[in-house]
Amino acid sequence: MTLTIALLEDDDMLRERILLPRLADFGFLIDGMASAAELELRLLRGVPDIVVLDVGLPDASGYDVARSLRMRHPRMGIVMLTARRDTPDRVRGLNEGADAYLAKPVEIDLLAATLHSLARRLHGDAPSPVATDGWRLADNGWRLIGPSGHGAALTKSERRMLQCLVDAEGETVARDRLIAAVSDNVHDFDPHRLDTLIYRLRRKVAEACGDVLPLSAVHGEGYVLTSLR
Template identity: 55%
Template sequence: MTPPHIALVEDDDALRDDILMPWLLAHGFHCDGFGSAAALRGAMQKAPYDIVILDVGLPDANGFELARELHRTMRIGIVMLTSRDATTDRVRGLNEGADAYLAKPVDLDELVATLHSVLRRLRPEPLVDNVWQLTVGGWCLVAPNGRRIALNVAERKVLGLLMEVPGAVVPRADMAAALSEDIYDFDPHRLEMMVHRLRSKIADATGEALPLRTVRGTGYVMMT
C-alpha cells in the first residue's frame, strides 16, 4: 500500500521541520512541509495529498477559509492544528470541513492516531473480526475489539516479523537484525525493553493483552 501522503502547513519552521515532520516520517507517513497557503496550492497542482494538517494562523491566508476551500473542491482529509482552542474556533473549524481540530501543544501520539482515524474514512479497508492484524501498510495494529494503535518504525518491524509467521518462534537474532545494521553490536536488553514497552503500550491503548509469548533462550512467538 502506498504510504499516506500528508501536507503539513505550518509557518513555525522549528515546529514543522524539527518536531512534527520527523515524528510523522517515523510513523510511516510521506510528509511535505509548507509555510504558507501559496506553497501548498503550488504543490497540490503537481501531486495529490491524502490529508492536510492545517494551521489557522498562516501569513497569507485564513486557515478556516482555506479549510472550506479544500473541503469544497476536493476529497481530502483536513486536520486543523492551532493554538486557538476556544470552543467557537473548534466548532467553526469542524463546520468548515475539518475532520479533526487539535490544539497546540499537540500530543504527538494523538496526532498520529487522528491521522489514522481520518485515513479510515478515506481508505476503508476490509478487516477480519476478532483477530490481531496489521493494516495501513503495517503502521497500525488493530486489536480484536477493533481498537487501533499507531506504531513507530521499530515496533512495525518487530510486529511485522512476528505476525508474518503466527504460531512460529521468531529468533532474537532475526529481530535484532531488523532493528540494527550490526547485530553483534546490538544490546539484547534493548529488545527485551522494547517488547515490554510494546506490550504495555498496546494494553493501555486497546484494553487487550497482545498474545506475544517469550520462548526462553530463543525468541518470541505470536500466538494464534
C-alpha cells in the same frame, strides 16, 4: 497504499524536528511547508490525501485555508492542528471544513491514528480479515487492531518487528533476528533497545486497544507472538 500528507506548520522546529520525522516513521509520505502560499505550490504537483494545518499562519488564516480546500477538493481530508483549544475555535474549524481538530501539543500516536482513521473513512477501505483471537494487522501493517476493535498506529520499527513475529507463526523468534528486522545497522544497535521497544509497544497497545498483546518473552531465547496472523 502509502498516504500522502501535506503538513502546513509555520513553527520550523516543530515541523522539521518533530512532526515530519515522527509522522514519516509511521509510514506516511509527508511534505512540510510553512505558509499557505507554499501549500498552493504543493497542490500544483498533485492533491495529497490529507492536509494537516495550523490556524495561525503568516500569510493566511487556517480557517480560510480549510474553507478554500474543502470547496476545491471535497474528497480531501483536512486535520486542523492548533494551540487554540476553546470550543468556539473547534466548532469554527469543523464548520469551515475540517474533518478533525486536534490541540497542541499533540501526541504523535494520536495524530497518526487520526490520519489512518480519516483515510479509511475517505477511501471506504474494507476491513482486513480477522485474525485468531480477534487480533489483526490493518492499513498495510501500519495499524494493529485488538479484539475490542480499537487500534494502535505502528511505527516503522514496531511494524517490522510485528511482521517478523507474525511470520514465525507462533514460534519463538531469536533476539538477533528481531534486531535485524528493526535495525538497518545491527552493529550499531544496542540490544537493550529491543526490550524497550517491546515494552513501549505493549503499553501503547494496552492503552489504545484495551487488550493485552499476546507477546511473551522466552527466557534466554527471544520472543513469541502466540495469537496474531
